[in-house]
Amino acid sequence: MIGNRTLAVPGPTNVPNRISQSMYIPTEDHRAPDLPGFVKPLMEDLKQVFKTETGSVVVFPGTGTGGWQAGLENLLFPKDRVLVSQFGQFSKLWVQMCKDMGFTVHDVAVEWGEATPIDQYRDILEGDVYKDIKAVMVCQNETATGVTSNVREVRELLDELDHPALLMVDGISSIGCIEYLHDEWRVDVAIAGSQKGFMMPTGLVVVALSERVCKIIAGNKWQAKFKYYDFGTMLSANETGYFPYTPAMTLMRGLRTATDMLLEEGIENVWARHTKLATGVRAAVDAWGLTLAAKNPETASDTVSSIKVDRQTDANDVILHAYNKYGISLGAGLGPLNGSVFRIGHLGWLNETMILGVLGGVELAMRDLNVPFKAGVGVGAAVSVFSQAEDNVVNLF
Ligand SMILES: Cc1ncc(COP(=O)(O)O)c(C=O)c1O
Known part of the structure; x- marks a missing residue:
């Protein structure tokens, strides 16, 4: 045509020329001595996109679905209780993954077109007298129905009930686009993908973790160790300015530009x-x-x-x-x-x-x-x- x-x-989403051009580079040495000069500031600056100062960000090759799996695998054990709702195709698949990974799932299915049902979350959390539920999950933006859920409300509910569950957010079609406040809402795991708000080709998962979760992971001797998705290994490698696997350097260069563009515009x-x-x-x-x-x-x-x-x-x-x-x-x-x-x-x-x-x-x-x-x-x-x-x-x- x-x-x-x-x-x-x-x-x-559309990839701006500025991002495409920044990826048009000869292959880089991912163990080069000057790589930390690129990696460390990028990891810091990415935190601004998530509005976190106290949390940490990890980036790894994959797509949003891999981000879901990584978040679950790093922090939960089979049979752990999770509270999650489905109201569209993506939230439905997230629930399915929780079931397939062997968690005990409080699956709150509401009509497609609705948002995360806060009243039903309240009932279930109030009924959880022994505070057994380990994670409460919110799909911030259900891309199938075009519905945004209120993450702040879920945080307030957890606080009101003094419930210690981890708060996990699917921000795949929201982060870098609509309001997302990682520290203020005290989200523990938030998952974004390169191909949406970051205006990049598909291929990177960007996950923000809370300080609390980073401590849990650091003390974790048995979970997800020496697995591809282990956040602990990623965090320790990132601290030195490198990665525990061959990083997708071309995409990382694009991510640098995407982050610059978002921060230049002002989040x-x-x-x-x-x-x-x-x-x-x-x-x-x-x-x-x-x-x-x-x-x-x-x-x-x-x-x-x-x-x-x-x-x-x-x-x-x-x-x-x-x-x-x-x-x-x-x-x-x-x-x-x-x-x-x-x-x-x-x-x-x-x-x-x-x-x-x-x-x-x-x-x-x-x-x-x-x-x-x-x-x-x-x-x-x-x-x-x-x-x-x-x-x-x-x-x-
Ligand atoms: C809200 C939401 N969650 C999860 C996914 C799955 O992400 P991916 O296709 O990158 O694996 C998508 C994909 O569009 C999504 O919109």
């Missing part, structure tokens, strides 16, 4: 930009007369919108047509949502005009398929949102 394809899936500005762009998308959805899979507008995600089409239309037709005719990749409905929703990813390296292009492309595809709406209303609604926004400074070049 002539012109660029448009990537509007909720990850992997709070990154969050504000995502809110602004998401508000524009939601205005468009509303103007089209469509609705979100997110049941409560307050939990609608600022990184992905899962959009329900009218009953006459198969959402997969919209996705296929948008791709084949206009070169736009939209996210498909996952699991039971397949066919009834398409998803627009609005995370990562994006500005207003890129979003307007996506919305325009969706309008073209929907018009071709006779979805009833007035051409231009969605784009117009988003233009109104963007033109009224106070901060229109998006300098991401």
Whole structure:
């Protein structure tokens, strides 16, 4: 096709040229004497993305799923009790992993489109009189339904009940995009992937650990030792400025640039930009007369919108047509949502005009398929949102 394809899936996200160029380097010696001069500041600076001063960050090759496994493997034993909820494809898979790893799972399944059910968490935690539950888990942003959960609320609940459980957060489609406060919320394990908020190719897992967890790991003589995912081995190697395995240096160079870009923009500005762009998308959805899979507008995600089409239309037709005719990749409905929703990813390296292009492309595809709406209303609604926004400074070049 002539012109660029448009990537509007909720990850992997667009990779800025600055990041691509920083990875265009000859192969590096990962045991070079000057490597610590690169590794140590990167590990420090990454902490700012997670808003942690007291915690530590580890980075290893893999994807978000590997981050889940690593977090569980490092801190829990088979049969340990965990509290986790499922309300979409990713939270569902996380629950499944917990079951498959042999934990005793309090599996709170709520309707897809809901967020982490705080009332049910309360009931279960209040009932846990011996404080047996070892970990409480929150999928901060369910990418399948476009729903954001309130991590702060879960922390407050644990504090109120004086419950010592570890707090584990899947921040794979939220960290580096929307508010995430590792120290303030006293999260113990938070998992991010390179291909979402970090605007990188897929291939790195970035995990933030709390001070408490680092101490547990340091005192751990038996768990995950000499396994690939052992955080303890990673932390000790990182302290010297190296890694316990062959690091993906090319991606690490990209991660350096990604971190620079996020910090140059200012992490709070990154969050504000995502809110602004998401508000524009939601205005468009509303103007089209469509609705979100997110049941409560307050939990609608600022990184992905899962959009329900009218009953006459198969959402997969919209996705296929948008791709084949206009070169736009939209996210498909996952699991039971397949066919009834398409998803627009609005995370990562994006500005207003890129979003307007996506919305325009969706309008073209929907018009071709006779979805009833007035051409231009969605784009117009988003233009109104963007033109009224106070901060229109998006300098991401
Ligand atoms: C919220 C969430 N958790 C977990 C995953 C799984 O991550 P990965 O595909 O990188 O293994 C994804 C992937 O999109 C996700 O969005």
